[in-house]
Amino acid sequence: MTAVVNPWIKAYLESGTVPALPDGHLIDGKVVPSLSAERMEIADPGTGHVFMSVAAGGAADVDAAVASALRGFRIWRDTAPVERGRVLARMAALMLRDIERLAFAETVTVGKTYTESCNNVRSAARTFEYYAGAPDKLQGDSIPLGPAQLGLTLLEPLGVVAQIIPWNYPITTFARGIAPALAAGCSVIAKPAETTPLTAVMLAQLLCEAGLPAGACNVLLGLGTVAGAGLSAHADVAHITFTGSPGVGTAVMTAAAQHYASVTMELGGKSPLIALADCDIEAAADGAVAAIYENAGQICSAGSRLVVDKRIHRALVEAITVRAGRITVGHGLRGSSMGAINSRRQMERILAFLDQAKTMGSTVAFGGARHVNSIDPDGWFIQPTLLDDLPIDHPCVQEEIFGPVLSVQVVDGTEDALRAANSTRYGLMAGIYSKDIGAALALARDIKSGQVTINNYWGGGVEVPFGGVEQSGFGREKGFAAVASYCRTKSLVAKVPYSQNARV
The missing domain is CATH 3.40.309.10 (Aldehyde Dehydrogenase; Chain A, domain 2)
Known part of the structure; x- marks a missing residue:
C-alpha cells in the first residue's frame, strides 16, 4: 500500500467524512441550493456507501441557470480576446495548484485510482492551457469579390451552450467541452452526472477565481431526466455537447431539434x-x-x-x-x-x-x-x-x-x-x-x-480532434475543430465606391 500524503485522503480514510466540498449548484458565481430544496445522495464506489448529499435541480433551477448564463454571455462575449485567453491560462495554473483536492474528489465519486485522477487533472489543465491560445486567433476570411465589393466573414460565439458531462471522466470532459466554448466567447452551463457532481462545481469555482465573469460558467446538479432534459429542451440554449449512451443521446438530439439547437454527440464505442x-x-x-x-x-x-x-x-x-x-x-x-x-x-x-x-x-x-x-x-x-x-x-x-x-x-x-x-x-x-x-x-x-x-493506443492529446462515426456520434472535440463547434459564421458584404479612372 502506498503511503498517504494527501491530507484529503488521510482525513477521509480515518473518518469516512468529507469536509468542505461544495454541495449545491454554482449559479452567478455562488454555490446555491436547489429552489425546491431537493437533494440526492452521493456514494463512494470504492466502499459502496453514501458519504454526502448534494442539490438536485428542477425546472426552476434550469431557468435560473440559463438566465444567469444569458447575462454572463453578454459580458464574456464582449471581453477582449486576449483577456479571455488570460483567464483560461490562469485556470490551468489554478487546477495544478489544487490537484490534490480535485483528484481526491474525482476518485471518491468516480471510483478510479488516485493516480489516474491526478493524471486527469493534469490533462484537463493542459486542455485549458491549449485553448488559452485560441481566443485572439479566431479570425474570419476576406472574400475576393472584385474592386466594387468588400467581402468578409466574422466568427461569432453561439451564445449559451450546455455541456452534459458523463460520470467516467468528469474533470477531463468538463475541460474538453468548456475550455473551447469559453475560448469562442460562449457562456456555459455544465450538467455533471448525478453520481459525480462535485468536481464540476469545484472547477467552476476555480474559473471564477481565474477572473471569469459571474454567470459565464454555471453548474447545474440533478438527475439527467430532469436537469439534463430541461437544459436540452430550453429555448435559450444554442448548442448542446453531450457525452454518454446512444439512447440518451437520441433523446437529447430530439429535444434540441425542437428549438433548432446544434449538437455535438460523443456516444458509445466498441473500439x-x-x-x-x-x-x-x-x-x-x-x-x-x-x-x-x-x-x-x-x-x-x-x-x-x-x-x-x-x-x-x-x-x-x-x-x-x-x-x-x-x-x-x-x-x-x-x-x-x-x-x-x-x-x-x-x-x-x-x-x-x-x-x-x-x-x-x-x-x-x-x-x-x-x-x-x-x-x-x-x-x-x-x-x-x-x-x-x-x-x-x-x-x-x-x-x-x-x-x-x-x-x-x-x-x-x-x-x-x-x-x-x-x-x-x-x-x-x-x-x-x-x-x-x-x-x-x-x-x-x-x-x-x-x-x-x-503502435500507441492512447496516442495524441488535446491537439488531436476526437469524435466518432455512426452510433459513436458526430462532431469533434479537442483541437481547433472543437472551437468551431461554438462559433457561427456571419458573412458581410459592403459596396465600395469604385472608379476605374481613379485607380493608380
Whole structure:
C-alpha cells in the first residue's frame, strides 16, 4: 500500500467524512441550493456507501441557470480576446495548484485510482492551457469579390451552450467541452452526472477565481431526466455537447431539434485494438492492458476488442493474462492499480454480460467475476477479465459493456482483421499494432472510426480532434475543430465606391 500524503485522503480514510466540498449548484458565481430544496445522495464506489448529499435541480433551477448564463454571455462575449485567453491560462495554473483536492474528489465519486485522477487533472489543465491560445486567433476570411465589393466573414460565439458531462471522466470532459466554448466567447452551463457532481462545481469555482465573469460558467446538479432534459429542451440554449449512451443521446438530439439547437454527440464505442502477425507482442500486450483496464474499462474509447492474427493469438493472450494477473483491485485511495465500477447498477450490468458469456460456453481466459476486497467488502469491484476467441456476433463483441472486459476476436490476415474491426455499429477509435507502417496506414484508411492510432493506443492529446462515426456520434472535440463547434459564421458584404479612372 502506498503511503498517504494527501491530507484529503488521510482525513477521509480515518473518518469516512468529507469536509468542505461544495454541495449545491454554482449559479452567478455562488454555490446555491436547489429552489425546491431537493437533494440526492452521493456514494463512494470504492466502499459502496453514501458519504454526502448534494442539490438536485428542477425546472426552476434550469431557468435560473440559463438566465444567469444569458447575462454572463453578454459580458464574456464582449471581453477582449486576449483577456479571455488570460483567464483560461490562469485556470490551468489554478487546477495544478489544487490537484490534490480535485483528484481526491474525482476518485471518491468516480471510483478510479488516485493516480489516474491526478493524471486527469493534469490533462484537463493542459486542455485549458491549449485553448488559452485560441481566443485572439479566431479570425474570419476576406472574400475576393472584385474592386466594387468588400467581402468578409466574422466568427461569432453561439451564445449559451450546455455541456452534459458523463460520470467516467468528469474533470477531463468538463475541460474538453468548456475550455473551447469559453475560448469562442460562449457562456456555459455544465450538467455533471448525478453520481459525480462535485468536481464540476469545484472547477467552476476555480474559473471564477481565474477572473471569469459571474454567470459565464454555471453548474447545474440533478438527475439527467430532469436537469439534463430541461437544459436540452430550453429555448435559450444554442448548442448542446453531450457525452454518454446512444439512447440518451437520441433523446437529447430530439429535444434540441425542437428549438433548432446544434449538437455535438460523443456516444458509445466498441473500439478494436488490432494486432497484426508482425507486431511487437510485448508492446501490443502493454497497449491492450492500458486500453481496457484503465479506469476499470469505463471509457467510451476503450480498446474493448482485441482483434488478433491467429499466428500470434496464443502468445499475445498469454502476455496479456500475465499482465492482468499483476493488477491489484481495490479502493482508488488505497494504492490499488484498478479501482471500482462507478455504480452498483453498472456493476450488475457488467456481471450480466459475463454471466451470459459463461452460459453461452465462452472461454474465460482470466477473471470473469466480481472482486471481493477484504478492506472494502461492499465496494463495486470487478476482476480484470479476458474472454477468448469469441465469434463476431457474440454480445460481448457487439455491445458496449463499459467495464474491464476484453473480448478477443481471432482473425486470419489483414483483410479478415479489417472485417472484424468494422463489424459493429460503432466507430469511435481503433488501434493498430504492426511493424509494417505501410500496412498499418492502409488499414487505418479503411477502418470505420473517428480516430486511429498506430503502435500507441492512447496516442495524441488535446491537439488531436476526437469524435466518432455512426452510433459513436458526430462532431469533434479537442483541437481547433472543437472551437468551431461554438462559433457561427456571419458573412458581410459592403459596396465600395469604385472608379476605374481613379485607380493608380
